Amino acid sequence: MSVTKNDFTPEEWRTVVGLPVAVSMVISLASPAMGDMLKESLALASKVAEIAKDPNATGLLAELAVEYKDSATLKQAQPELEKSGVDAARVKLLEEVRASVAMLDEKAGDEAAPVKSWLYSVAVATAEAAKEGDFLGFGGVKVNEAETAALAELAAILQVAAP
Numbered sequence: 001m002s003v004t005k006n007d008f009t010p011e012e013w014r015t016v017v018g019l020p021v022a023v024s025m026v027i028s029l030a031s032p033a034m035g036d037m038l039k040e041s042l043a044l045a046s047k048v049a050e051i052a053k054d055p056n057a058t059g060l061l062a063e064l065a066v067e068y069k070d071s072a073t074l075k076q077a078q079p080e081l082e083k084s085g086v087d088a089a090r091v092k093l094l095e096e097v098r099a100s101v102a103m104l105d106e107k108a109g110d111e112a113a114p115v116k117s118w119l120y121s122v123a124v125a126t127a128e129a130a131k132e133g134d135f136l137g138f139g140g141v142k143v144n145e146a147e148t149a150a151l152a153e154l155a156a157i158l159q160v161a162a163p
Contacts, residue, residue: 002059003111004063012107015096016100020044020048021044022097023122024043024044024122024126025079025081027126027151029090030090030150031146040130043128044126046125047118047122059114060111060112060115094157097157101158117160119154127151128143
């Protein structure tokens with residue numbers, strides 16, 4: 001029998017729905033830059049819109065797709081950031097992602113794998129959204145060392161193979 005939204009409490013489901021935002025924010029906070037955050041936010045929005053429009057989404061991804069058709073849903077599921085600084089916010093987000101993924105694994109078992117793979121693709125899209133270390137578009141790299149480290153950390157949490 002498939003795992004559905006009904007197998008989660010409302011609070012648990014809210015955390016699952018908020019996972020793409022949290023994962024994207026972990027990447028953004030790994031190497032924060034104001035100009036890049038807009039591009040990274042757009043990458044997140046694109047990945048969410050992609051899954052919301054995917055007629056082939058199945059299982060929990062299909063359940064999430066329904067949620068993401070309502071723009072207010074993601075807004076409500078955004079994690080609260082620490083106000084004591086970027087590092088503290090990033091640490092708290094990683095703790096929340098770890099706890100949410102553990103709960104997802106516990107509730108969904110093997111059916112969590114496609115969701116976790118998609119979440120990693122959200123992280124990669126966020127990391128690749130803006131060039132890092134460039135000046136007026138010159139130089140820089142697509143994904144810098146801090147983002148690469150954050151991707152590796154997320155891959156371990158999500159239990160997916162990082163390319």
